[in-house]
Every structure is written in structure tokens, then in C-alpha cells.
Amino acid sequence: MSTIKQVASQAGVAQSTVSRVLNGGSVSKRTQERVLHAIETLNFKPNTLARSLATNRTGTFGMVVGDLAGPFFGSLMQEAEAVIRQHDKLLIIARGNSRATGEREAIEYLREKRCDVLLLQVDELTDAELIALSKDIPIVVMNRHIPELAGQCVYLDNQLGAELATSLLIERGHRHIAHLSGPMTRRDSQQRVAGFHAALARQPHPLEPAAIVEGDYQVEGGYAATCKLLADGVRFSALFSANDNMAIGAIEALREHNLRVPDDVSVIGFDDVFFARHLTPKLTTIEYPVAELGRIAAERALKLMDGTLEPTGLAPLAPRLITRESVINHQDADDTHI
Amino acid sequence: MSTIKQVASQAGVAQSTVSRVLNGGSVSKRTQERVLHAIETLNFKPNTLARSLATNRTGTFGMVVGDLAGPFFGSLMQEAEAVIRQHDKLLIIARGNSRATGEREAIEYLREKRCDVLLLQVDELTDAELIALSKDIPIVVMNRHIPELAGQCVYLDNQLGAELATSLLIERGHRHIAHLSGPMTRRDSQQRVAGFHAALARQPHPLEPAAIVEGDYQVEGGYAATCKLLADGVRFSALFSANDNMAIGAIEALREHNLRVPDDVSVIGFDDVFFARHLTPKLTTIEYPVAELGRIAAERALKLMDGTLEPTGLAPLAPRLITRESVINHQDADDTHI
DNA sequence: ATCATATTTGGAACCGTTTCCAATATCAAA
DNA sequence: TTTGATATTGGAAACGGTTCCAAATATGAT
Numbered sequence: 001m002s003t004i005k006q007v008a009s010q011a012g013v014a015q016s017t018v019s020r021v022l023n024g025g026s027v028s029k030r031t032q033e034r035v036l037h038a039i040e041t042l043n044f045k046p047n048t049l050a051r052s053l054a055t056n057r058t059g060t061f062g063m064v065v066g067d068l069a070g071p072f073f074g075s076l077m078q079e080a081e082a083v084i085r086q087h088d089k090l091l092i093i094a095r096g097n098s099r100a101t102g103e104r105e106a107i108e109y110l111r112e113k114r115c116d117v118l119l120l121q122v123d124e125l126t127d128a129e130l131i132a133l134s135k136d137i138p139i140v141v142m143n144r145h146i147p148e149l150a151g152q153c154v155y156l157d158n159q160l161g162a163e164l165a166t167s168l169l170i171e172r173g174h175r176h177i178a179h180l181s182g183p184m185t186r187r188d189s190q191q192r193v194a195g196f197h198a199a200l201a202r203q204p205h206p207l208e209p210a211a212i213v214e215g216d217y218q219v220e221g222g223y224a225a226t227c228k229l230l231a232d233g234v235r236f237s238a239l240f241s242a243n244d245n246m247a248i249g250a251i252e253a254l255r256e257h258n259l260r261v262p263d264d265v266s267v268i269g270f271d272d273v274f275f276a277r278h279l280t281p282k283l284t285t286i287e288y289p290v291a292e293l294g295r296i297a298a299e300r301a302l303k304l305m306d307g308t309l310e311p312t313g314l315a316p317l318a319p320r321l322i323t324r325e326s327v328i329n330h331q332d333a334d335d336t337h338i
Numbered sequence: 339m340s341t342i343k344q345v346a347s348q349a350g351v352a353q354s355t356v357s358r359v360l361n362g363g364s365v366s367k368r369t370q371e372r373v374l375h376a377i378e379t380l381n382f383k384p385n386t387l388a389r390s391l392a393t394n395r396t397g398t399f400g401m402v403v404g405d406l407a408g409p410f411f412g413s414l415m416q417e418a419e420a421v422i423r424q425h426d427k428l429l430i431i432a433r434g435n436s437r438a439t440g441e442r443e444a445i446e447y448l449r450e451k452r453c454d455v456l457l458l459q460v461d462e463l464t465d466a467e468l469i470a471l472s473k474d475i476p477i478v479v480m481n482r483h484i485p486e487l488a489g490q491c492v493y494l495d496n497q498l499g500a501e502l503a504t505s506l507l508i509e510r511g512h513r514h515i516a517h518l519s520g521p522m523t524r525r526d527s528q529q530r531v532a533g534f535h536a537a538l539a540r541q542p543h544p545l546e547p548a549a550i551v552e553g554d555y556q557v558e559g560g561y562a563a564t565c566k567l568l569a570d571g572v573r574f575s576a577l578f579s580a581n582d583n584m585a586i587g588a589i590e591a592l593r594e595h596n597l598r599v600p601d602d603v604s605v606i607g608f609d610d611v612f613f614a615r616h617l618t619p620k621l622t623t624i625e626y627p628v629a630e631l632g633r634i635a636a637e638r639a640l641k642l643m644d645g646t647l648e649p650t651g652l653a654p655l656a657p658r659l660i661t662r663e664s665v666i667n668h669q670d671a672d673d674t675h676i
Numbered sequence: 677a678t679c680a681t682a683t684t685t686g687g688a689a690c691c692g693t694t695t696c697c698a699a700t701a702t703c704a705a706a
Numbered sequence: 707t708t709t710g711a712t713a714t715t716g717g718a719a720a721c722g723g724t725t726c727c728a729a730a731t732a733t734g735a736t
Binding site: 014017020025031050 | 715
């Protein structure tokens with residue numbers, strides 16, 4: 001590995017001059033050529049570490065996600081990384097585990113690595129904590145809306161998504177609709193529940209929820225919650241699951257109780273993860289534009305570095321209904337078990 | 339952010355002494371206490387960049403994977419990161435895109451970041467290229483066996499996996515078995531094909547493959563390849579797909595041609611990705627212990643750093659048959675379409 | 677107390693870059 | 707030419723640590 005010093009002596013100039021051609025200072029055409037030639041022949045690559053130490057900027061973005069595996073975060077990382085990479089920056093990722101201590105540790109870790117910006121998908125930290133953090137280091141908040149940090153938040157309109165889902169079920173003639181929610185400590189769960197209520201209430205003859213049962217956003221939780229619903233004797237012809245994972249569990253639970261999907265019970269999910277279209281029946285769901293989320297968050301982060309970020313808030317991302325096979329008209333059901 | 343200099347003056351010692359208590363040099367108990375106290379009150383955290391510049395070691399491991407999304411690489415990253423993190427090192431990840439140039443760029447990128455070790459999951463680079471690379475920088479090779487780099491390779495016995503799958507189908511009475519392979523440029527595809535052949539040949543009355551058709555390891559490729567199989571009029575009662583993704587596509591194609599799975603055609607996959615158990619029918623498949631792969635690769639990488647890696651090769655990881663619903667006895671099929 | 681030896685400490689060079697400041701070269705106008 | 711302004715260059719001090727070497731101090735045996 002050759003150093004700037006070697007390049008300088010090879011080209012017969014001072015270190016500072018080499019540095020200037022590297023970073024676009026003013027150098028004469030002649031010396032510029034000489035230096036570039038020396039760089040070429042020595043195959044010189046500036047040492048990132050030394051540069052970072054001198055400039056106090058690392059060109060590294062840090063991202064905190066709940067989990068490294070899983071289709072949702074996978075797409076998020078994939079897209080954000082692509083954008084950031086295009087700008088010759090590095091994205092490093094730390095897992096927050098969806099627990100407050102884990103999230104704090106992850107942030108601490110990334111700061112120790114001297115990231116220039118942080119992209120955060122955190123569920124457990126308070127708004128106040130994030131606002132305080134943003135005074136120390138530039139941050140972009142994903143999947144969450146904090147009014148004080150308007151320009152730095154990229155998030156989905158969860159309530160709208162839930163309304164879309166619920167409205168579809170109502171339109172299809174369902175009157176007894178149950179909701180399988182995420183953990184109620186989480187804001188997105190709350191918003192989806194709110195959307196569920198809103199859609200029911202908006203009807204000419206407002207409907208009551210058949211039931212709302214809390215899950216954990218995992219397949220197992222969806223399975224367990226649905227079993228509970230059935231054990232409690234709740235009557236419903238349609239189920240709105242707050243995410244696709246739980247919808248899988250729900251469908252399996254229904255099947256085991258000899259209820260067919262969608263003939264006996266219609267099911268709608270949320271997220272449109274990769275495998276939703278490959279389930280049987282193909283899952284009707286709400287698309288969560290997660291790739292777009294990743295892209296926009298990365299772009300905001302880049303602007304935050306430039307200082308070109310206007311602090312006006314962005315409109316939330318729009319969820320979209322994806323109609324497949326798991327929801328049918330209530331009257332079409334050939335065995336109206338309700 | 340406080341510096342080592344401040345700590346030194348606060349504690350009334352030299353910088354070098356502070357450095358010693360940080361890195362475990364010999365210091366008297368008394369001064370050690372003074373220094374630790376100063377570190378505490380100043381909330382001093384050593385600057386990683388400066389340290390790396392001085393020591394020429396970054397404590398960073400680099401990993402190249404084909405893709406950031408996707409269940410397979412997700413688990414791999416997840417597990418490797420956990421292990422590496424436990425040892426207070428950082429894992430950074432670059433996407434190789436399963437193309438030679440992409441893989442080279444990813445490696446180049448990680449080297450520029452001055453990673454201490456590289457964990458590589460690369461399909462397109464030649465053995466020779468990797469052997470050459472390993473002279474420059476310590477590497478661990480995943481999913482691939484290079485005899486010259488025995489101790490640094492962690493890989494699955496693909497052929498055994500394919501034999502397991504094929505043997506199951508044979509045991510279940512199938513005699514016309516088709517194979518949906520991965521891209522034949524890839525070694526794992528070749529090995530799985532070899533295993534397929536080996537299992538067929540090992541029978542008292544050796545069987546011929548009904549067909550071998552090449553896919554791309556994606557759902558779409560599996561779908562297309564299966565359609566082709568059917569269009570060509572190939573007769574088969576069982577299909578061995580070289581991975582679960584393609585098995586999904588295959589099942590969808592079969593359905594569209596009014597063939598039921600498993601009643602008309604048994605299907606077995608490979609990998610046991612997360613959603614395999616959630617398909618209908620639940621997919622019988624070969625477990626690829628990818629988490630274990632990630633863990634072992636990370637451990638090897640750590641040893642490589644210590645210099646405690648004994649160069650003796652490891653036994654390949656063992657695939658395992660996971661029996662679910664998508665394979666049944668041939669004679670049980672209620673409509674023997676062959 | 678003395679000496680030899682082992683342990684602890686301080687000082688300074690170094691890692692590879694950027695950047696500030698002063699020095700020099702260049703050039704157009706007087 | 708000289709002058710002044712401007713563009714280009716070199717030198718040296720950072721950035722925040724580690725590490726080598728020599729000096730200082732402590733330890734223990736005689």
C-alpha cells in the first residue's frame with residue numbers, strides 16, 4: 001500500500017499538493033497531471049482511516065433495525081444500502097432487537113464507530129430520547145412520525161392502511177370483523193387499530209368490531225391469538241391481521257379448526273412481504289412500500305449531510321390495497337358459518 | 339468527546355500510561371486506579387479511527403453476500419453478526435450481486451475499508467482468484483470447498499443433501515423423478531445434480547432421471563422451468579427442486595396445469611427457508627443449516643485473527659431431511675397421472 | 677546499605693491524511 | 707520594469723491514538 005508521501009516524492013511535489021488534487025483544491029494543470037500520473041503508477045488509494053481522523057467525517061452511515069433477517073428489514077436494508085453506496089458512502093447496520101436496551105446499545109455502538117448520520121428504526125425509545133439524540137448527531141427516523149423532527153421522519157400512513165383493509169372487508173359484505181393487532185405498546189399497532197375502528201365507524205350503520213386480539217407480529221403469535229378467538233367463541237366472517245406473518249398463523253389456526261379460508265373466513269394481511277403471494281390462498285393484503293421507505297430515508301440522510309435538507313415534513317408513504325384470493329364476498333361463501 | 343490527552347493530564351500521568359491501562363500494559367495498581375477514575379469522570383471513549391490508524395487493525399470483519407434481502411442471506415448475516423459482535427468486533431456487509439464484477443468490487447470496497455478479515459460467499463470468482471486473495475488478506479470462504487484453503491472453508495455437503503432428497507422420493511415409490519436444478523454454472527447446482535444422479539444410480543435397478551431442467555434459484559425460474567417440463571410432455575410423479583424458492587414456482591405451475599401437489603406430483607425442496615413450513619402443502623425439504631454456517635464461519639474468522647486457526651479442514655455441514663406434506667407414496671396417489 | 681534486576685513510567689516518533697498559513701510564482705496593468 | 711493582485715505551492719501542525727526506548731523507581735538478595 002502506497003501513501004500520499006510516496007506519491008508526493010514520486011511527483012516531486014509536496015504532500016499538501018497531492019491532497020489538493022485529491023480533494024479538488026487549486027492546482028495547475030501541469031502539476032495535476034504529474035500527480036495523477038504518480039497516483040496511477042503507484043496505484044495509490046487514500047487511507048480512509050487517516051482521512052477520517054483528519055476530517056472528522058467517516059463517510060459512514062449507521063442504521064439500526066429490529067432484526068437482520070426477515071423480509072421486511074431485508075428489503076429496507078437492501079434499498080437504503082443501494083442508494084448510499086451510489087454516493088460512495090458506507091452503510092453499517094446494527095441490530096436493536098426491538099428492545100429499549102438493545103436499541104440504545106446499537107446507537108451507542110454506531111456512534112462509537114463515528115457514523116456521520118444515523119438511520120433509525122426503533123420501537124422502544126421515546127420521542128424525547130430521539131429528539132435529544134438528534135441534537136448530538138444527525139438522524140433520520142424511519143417508521144415513525146415525530147413532529148419536532150418532521151423533515152427527518154419517513155413513515156407509512158398506518159391508519160390509512162388499516163382503513164383500506166377494513167373497508168375492503170366491509171364492502172365485501174362482512175359485518176362481523178375481527179382484528180389481530182400487533183403489540184399495543186407499539187405505535188404502528190395502535191394506528192392500525194385506530195384505522196380499523198375508523199373504518200367501522202364511518203359506515204351509515206356503524207359496525208362494532210367482532211373482537212380485537214393482541215398478537216406479537218410473529219407467525220406463532222397470530223396462531224395463538226386466533227386460537228384464543230375461536231376458543232372464546234367469537235363469531236366473525238373476516239379477519240384483519242396487522243401483518244402478513246400473523247396472517248399465516250391465523251390461517252393455519254383457522255384450518256385446524258376446520259374453517260376454510262376464504263370460504264368460511266376471509267383474511268387480509270398487512271405488509272405484502274415476499275411470500276404473501278405464494279400462500280394458499282394467495283394473501284390479499286396492504287402493500288407496505290418498504291423499498292421506497294429505505295430509498296427515501298437514505299436520500300434524506302444524504303441531504304442531511306449536505307445540509308441541503310429542507311426541514312419541511314414529508315407526506316407519509318401511502319399504503320396500497322393488493323387484492324388476491326384470501327378475501328371474498330360474504331354472500332359468496334358457500335357455508336356461512338356465521 | 340474527551341481525548342486520551344485530557345485523561346492523562348487529569349490523572350497526572352503520561353499519555354502512554356493511559357494507553358497502557360487501556361490495552362493491558364504493566365501499570366501499578368495505584369496509577370491504574372487514578373487513570374480509571376479520570377476515564378470515568380471524563381467519560382472517555384477511545385477514538386476507534388485513531389486507534390486503527392496507529393495499530394493498522396480495524397476490528398472490522400467484512401462479508402460479501404449475493405443479496406441483502408432474502409431469507410437465506412438474512413439468517414447467514416444474522417448469525418455471523420451475533421458471533422462477531424460478541425467479540426466486540428464489527429461486521430460490515432457488501433453485496434456481490436452474484437456477478438463476477440460485483441463480487442470483485444465488493445471485495446475491493448471492503449479492503450478499502452481496511453477490514454481485518456473477509457467472509458466470502460461468492461459464486462463467480464475462480465478458486466485461483468480466491469487463493470491469490472488469501473495471500474493478501476485473511477479470508478473465510480462460505481458455501482464452497484477449496485482444497486488449498488481447507489481450514490478456511492465452511493460449506494454444506496450438497497451432494498449428500500440431494501441424495502437424501504432423491505432417496506426419499508425413491509423410497510416412496512416414485513420411479514419417474516424430475517430435477518429442477520440451479521444455474522449449472524454454479525458449483526452447488528452441479529453438486530446437487532450429482533447427488534440426484536448418484537441416488538438414482540445406486541438402486542438395485544438403477545433409475546433414469548425423468549428430466550433435468552435448469553432454473554435460476556428464483557420463484558419465477560422454477561415456474562418457467564416447470565412449465566417447460568410440462569409442455570415437453572415429460573412424465574414424472576415427483577420433482578426434486580434444488581431450492582425452496584423454485585419449489586414454490588414449480589408448485590404454482592403444476593397447479594395451473596391442474597396437477598395437485600402432492601396427490602399427482604410429489605415435490606421436495608432444498609434449504610428449508612422460513613416460509614417452507616407455511617406453504618400449502620407444507621413443503622418437505624432438505625434443511626440447510628445456514629445459521630450454523632454463519633456461526634462457524636464467524637468463529638473461523640475470529641481464530642484466523644488470533645492466529646489460533648489450525649489449518650485442518652472441517653467436515654462439511656450436514657444437510658437433514660425435513661419431512662412435511664409435499665411428498666407422499668406414489669401408490670397412495672389417488673389419481674396416478676403417470 | 678548496596679547492588680543487580682524487575683517493574684513502572686515518561687518522552688517522542690509514528691500511523692496517513694487534511695488544512696492553515698506563509699512563501700513563491702504568474703500575470704496583467706501601469 | 708515595477709507593482710499589485712491572484713493563483714499555486716510547500717511546510718508544518720493538527721487529528722487521537724500506540725509503541726519503542728530509555729529513564730526512573732521499586733524490589734529483593736546479599
